[in-house]
Amino acid sequence: MGGVDVPADSKICVMWGSANRDSDLFERPNQFDITRDLDERKRKSLSFGGGIHRCMGAPLSRMEIRVVVEERLRRIPEFEEYQPRVPYPYATLIGDDHLYLAWLCE
Ligand code: HEM
Known part of the structure; x- marks a missing residue:
């Protein structure tokens, strides 16, 4: 698998992240x-x-996130990070556990 011999009866851990x-x-x-x-992605x-x-819900999920991002940007277009990012603490997923954003309002 991927150039690595996996012996019979091995236990493997799939890292989705x-x-x-x-x-x-x-x-x-x-x-x-x-x-x-987009096509390549x-x-x-x-x-x-x-x-x-x-996933059967992929088109719905893509539409939902598009609406969320578009509406957030339309209503509050200016924001900045105000604290360092906090990484997700487990190896199964890669990303931020917390992302602190400050909305910049006039
Ligand atoms: C960001 C949101 C979502 C992500 C990242 C996601 C991810 C996934 C993944 C990776 C699978 C494949 C699992 C496998 O191969 O065993 C899956 C399957 C599935 N998802 Fe989603 N999903 C999301 C949202 C949704 C939504 C909103 C629905 C329903 C409205 C949904 C319905 C399903 C169904 C029914 C399956 C099983 C398909 C099958 O086994 O034939 N998902 N999803």
Whole structure:
């Protein structure tokens, strides 16, 4: 698997959080880049699984997050981080546990 021999009866741990961080597939895999090519991203992204069990809620989830982000940006367009990010404490997922944002209002 991936060039590594896995002996029979081995126990393996699937790290879902690393699936979209494969530097063989993604340039700058650890950098959030909202401008990544959409077709390429959909083709490679494993966020919603793949194959016969691919997430049935993927289109709904994509629509929901688009509405949330668009509405937040429309209502409160200016914000900044006001404390260092707090990483998620377990190895199963990669990301922030807390993200402190301050809305900048006039
Ligand atoms: C950001 C939100 C979501 C993420 C990241 C996500 C992720 C996933 C993943 C990775 C799988 C595949 C699991 C596997 O291969 O065993 C899956 C399956 C599934 N998801 Fe989602 N999901 C999300 C939201 C939703 C929503 C909102 C619904 C329903 C309205 C939904 C319904 C399903 C169903 C029914 C399956 C099973 C499909 C099958 O086994 O054929 N998901 N999801």
